[in-house]
Amino acid sequence: MHSRRDFLKFVGLAVSGLCFKSSLASDVKNVNNNQLNILLITADDMAYDTPGCFGGNIPNVTPNLDRLAGQGMIFKKAHVNVAVCTPSRSVIQTGRYQHNNGVMEFQLIDNKVPTLTECLHDDGYLNGIIGKATIGGHGPNFENFGDTYKGHWDYLIAGDIDNNFGRNPQLFYEQSNGFFKKANSLGKPFFLMANSHDPHRPFFGSEKEKKNWWIAKSNPAPSKIFTEEEIKVPPFLPDLPEIKKELAQYYSSSRRCDDSIGQVLKSLDDNGLTENTLVMFLSDNGMAFPFAKTNCYLFSTRTPWIIRLPGKIEPGSINESDFISTVDYMPTVLDAVGVKKPEGMDGRSFLPLLKGKPQFDRDAVFTQYNAGSGYVNYNGHGPYRFFTMRCIQTERFGYIFNPWAVTDRHFHTDTHHGLTFSAMKKAAEKDPQLKARISMLMQRTLEEFYDFKNDPAARRNLINDSVYFEKINELRNRLKNWMIETNDPALKAFEQRADVNELEKFMSKQESSSNEYWKGRIAEYKNTIINWENKSSTGIFNIKFKKKADLRVVVRSWGGKTVFDSRTLKEDRLVVDISNYPKGEYIMVLWINEKNLVKKISYQ
Template sequence: MNFLLITADDMNWDAVGAFGAPVEDVTPNLDRLASQGIRFRHAHVTAAVCQPSREVLMTGRYPHQNGGMGFEPIWDHVETLQDRLRGAGYLNGILGKVTHLAPVERFQWDEQQDAGDLGHGRNPDLYASYARRFLARAKEEDRPFFLMANAHDPHRPFVGSEQEAAKFGDEVRDLPAPSTIYSPEDIVIPGFLPDLPEIRLEISQYYNSCRRCDDTVGAVLRELDHAGLADTTLVLFLSDNGMAFPFSKTNCYLNSTRTPLIARWPGVTEPGVYDECHFVSGIDLTPTVLDIAGLDPIEEADGSSFANVLRAEKDATRDRVFTVFHKTSAGNAYPMRAVQTERFGYIYNAWSDGKTVFKNESQSGLTWKTMEAAAKEDEDVEARARQFQYRTPEELYAFRNDPDGLNNLIDDPDQQSRVSEFRKMLHEWMVTTEDDLANCYRDRYSL
């Protein structure tokens, strides 16, 4: 079996039409892929920031178990998916985000092209060209393959933004436009952000970048078809984390870690299936690929294969997911741990002390600046901005009914038994995974 893993960079789960995108026809290629396979309501990445998220995917281990807690290389002793595949004769290739799996040499890529080879990771035609070359080599050498095609869209800077002009300068003219352009009037503001004109503008720019990401997805999938390899290739699509806006990326909210996972396994997955029962995590990807490839599992992996779910089997153990956050790309530590079930999500903010101010890259654009300005006159925006900056040590949300995390139930008298259950659940996970926060968390809440 061959494997094609396509990833988006900072795409929220609900930017994809097949997952209920509020903007029409943003992702026609992904929607087509979803119609041919299975998509998951409860799929989550493990850490909602680029490099840690991707290093989890390729090791099957939590960041505090693989060493990649911030933008750091994994530890030398940690085995990777590529170690196993290479040993089995697979041809391994990567397009984009090469340095976000570090150290690069540990991942043993037979072919690699990074952003500079791919029009800053934003040129669908260049992705198609290199995918074509890689697939031709796999056919010529008669080898099974694993190709990881990583779009750099819709990561900031967004299409048409001032950030884009500042970062790329005159090279902006060489970047292809998305196949469809959206205006501020075309989009819907996420419920976790205020609807203000400048925010509406930036969200439209984000959707333009999502459309170009979908263009890249379509370009790579067409090359797979043209090579005659679609029928022998398991295609997986996901995003490494949520959108780069407040209350999404680099956090543990629903919109931080939920990912639009799609799988098309020819002859196995039924077309157009929407799995609303099983929780799937980033730690599960490596075990799943090894299982389907018929290779021995990595014994130290934290995750487990969901190949049984792809085969339409029920798995009652998949009823929750644990997610983490350690550091921003700037190296600032804001340790968070979370557990989500079908109805609720509980978040522990170990850093929140009423004084420490949260800062991340999502505050670099129009949206945060607009919120700061509006907060001076609007009490609701001021309260929302303060919540983002300071948090509380614990948060509890009824995510099934409150997916945007607007009503923190942690102090609700009717929820205290549930809070206790989540505390116990999270502490047991901390102990099992040897999390350094386990003892202080136990002492803080007398567990």
């Protein structure tokens, strides 16, 4: 049960979403027809307990987030439904689980699935996105031609060349400021999604960042840089020097993320929009370290979720009991602004919680994982990419189903590419316990069961402990019912989990379907481009294609200035002319349909 002081206290609001919208409008007089504005700010790979307001044990990492939390409400049991970037964000955009929105890995959202931006557009909202834009948008032109594609992004500045790869606080201010001014000039309410690429790898100060010239040369240092001496290692990782070194880089990147968040909020305030804007912040998944991101553990999916609405949300409010997750974001927002919700969403609005009303069936969360980007590339594919997982977590326990674990797969994701996993493997040569833990990470068991209250790091799998058999069966049944209700393709494998052949058949089908999809995408790219010049003595670069495509080229200087930006629809060539600018090296980004490539070019 909640104590009343832990709820948000809305004053004078009626029960329905439509009444909420009307009541709010009567309190606020501004240029956007009194409709509620929506600002969603996301971090990329920030752990639940990194912000101080969520119990972070390293001080002064997120002063802006801590301030935001003090002005609003935090949810202690908030989760994402899948702990990897694009699939996670696709759930936000659709209110549907992966298997119901088409984004089983890094595909586009199914064109038949309504999106949040479509619904808001139809109600007169101006939609904008700044920073990381890979959220599984509809159709072939999502990342390139935001105002022409089905998803209705009216203002799109992707987190690559346009946004200095989503890691520049000053650009977040300037670009959000441009969007807010546009909304004000048009007299429209808005939805803005501001997505930092921090603290995603490569971390600030890492060797990988230094090798990625387009990131290292384009972005400032964070306002505070953390040292190894300040680091406390999370419980799911061993305490090793190289791990502390990488964690210091992670926390420095998290501070730069917070710097960017502060600039977006400052821009909102400078435009006089704070009082009428519902602000939410969350991270798309846990930190990019082993046993966190790309898994279904507690540290994988738990997210720091903050909500602010001045005058309606009591500052410093805390909800410690109710599970909410990203599948609930779209229905909640539509409920809050009084827009009709499309049929078929898996999530449900938690607006009643924001009004201080109880909501039933908020005692658990369902999460999943299918595949990451570890083996996906545009030249071919590695061995296995799919590591299907399904999970239910309650206040105390967590049950995970791993159909891949009885096959010949060995777990691999991008969280294994840094200093931490290398240090773990080296230390494991002399540490049998660590060796066993790495073996568990790589191979798993068909089922896992943890007492997260007493073992949040998931170090002791209790699946064979007879003391918990009743609870294990209870969670198995709840997971099965969820799979039935959501039409999960993994249901048959779950029901026949004792049959190794059935599990292998299921996994092979997932892999085969994915391969066919990506082979088609790779073939499309290879059959499109003929020639892409990267050196010129005249400042003119020619790019030719085998067939007409939707194209965009952006060229920027090392200092971040855009010197060329051209978008064309259904053309077979582009001429890039930077002859009016000084000779030297530049960064060129080429988009073919919705995929982009980055190249360093030389004007000599």
